[in-house]
Amino acid sequence: MDIDWERLRAAATEAMRHAYVPYSRFPVGAAALVDDGRVVVGCNVENAAYGVVLCAECGVVSALHSSGGGRLVALSCVDATGEPLMPCGRCRQILWEHGGPECLIEAKGGPLRMAELLPHAFDVADLEAVVGEVPVPVVPERLAAWRGRGTVFVHPDLNAGQQVWTAYWERSAGDDVGAETGVLEEGPTWDDPAAAITWGHARTPRVVVVDATGTMYWAGEGEPPTEIPARWPGQQAGEGER
Ligand SMILES: O=c1ccn([C@H]2C[C@H](O)[C@@H](CO)O2)c(=O)[nH]1
Numbered sequence: 189m190d191i192d193w194e195r196l197r198a199a200a201t202e203a204m205r206h207a208y209v210p211y212s213r214f215p216v217g218a219a220a221l222v223d224d225g226r227v228v229v230g231c232n233v234e235n236a237a238y239g240v241v242l243c244a245e246c247g248v249v250s251a252l253h254s255s256g257g258g259r260l261v262a263l264s265c266v267d268a269t270g271e272p273l274m275p276c277g278r279c280r281q282i283l284w285e286h287g288g289p290e291c292l293i294e295a296k297g298g299p300l301r302m303a304e305l306l307p308h309a310f311d312v313a314d315l316e317a318v319v320g321e322v323p324v325p326v327v328p329e330r331l332a333a334w335r336g337r338g339t340v341f342v343h344p345d346l347n348a349g350q351q352v353w354t355a356y357w358e359r360s361a362g363d364d365v366g367a368e369t370g371v372l373e374e375g376p377t378w379d380d381p382a383a384a385i386t387w388g389h390a391r392t393p394r395v396v397v398v399d400a401t402g403t404m405y406w407a408g409e410g411e412p413p414t415e416i417p418a419r420w421p422g423q424q425a426g427e428g429e430r
Pocket residue numbers: 209212214215216231232233234241242243244245265273274275276279
């Protein structure tokens with residue numbers, strides 16, 4: 189993906205002008221390119237309780253998720269002069285989770301990779317190594333471009349004689365005859381179908397539960413589509429909109 193650093197820096201500079209910094213008088217703005225081409229911005233917001241300051245990069249990550257999610261590809265952070273500012277240590281950790289090692293950060297001598305800014309990073313892989321499964325429904329980086337598309341099917345399964353729930357993420361979205369099909373990702377197993385549905389919502393608004401009899405229920409966002417009129421009973425109307 190082409191990175192227009194001039195445009196990112198201009199967006200960061202514009203955001204910087206909205207910073208709320210009555211205590212430090214040090215406005216910061218940040219702008220990031222998302223893997224779908226969106227640009228999300230943030231500015232620092234301070235507080236009378238000095239220690240609870242929100243850095244500009246925190247605003248970027250909030251904007252990323254509140255505007256549809258995805259992965260950060262490149263970020264420009266600027267100070268009051270419009271010059272590149274290096275993210276603080278806490279922000280490097282936050283950015284790592286949403287951009288990963290290859291996300292580029294503008295620096296005075298040219299862009300640097302997150303892997304250079306935060307070598308030997310702690311992240312979700314360390315949790316997974318001990319807990320055994322990803323504790324939060326994270327979309328793997330290789331599938332980031334599929335977020336918001338396709339369908340997640342949640343269904344019961346048997347694991348050593350025990351009934352469990354599992355899910356898989358499928359390319360097709362029902363309406364697109366002739367479009368790509370095939371499984372993108374197999375989910376782990378859970379005791380509770382609600383956990384499988386949550387895994388689905390992290391991937392796509394189209395989540396369908398297929399029970400042991402093969403009956404399909406809508407567990408996705410919004411109103412059930414005509415082909416799947418029944419809503420999954422474990423889920424109240426509107427609960428999918430998260
Ligand atoms: O990467 C950084 C570094 C600092 N600040 C803010 C926090 C505080 O409001 C001000 C001075 O530290 O700058 C950011 O927003 N991002």
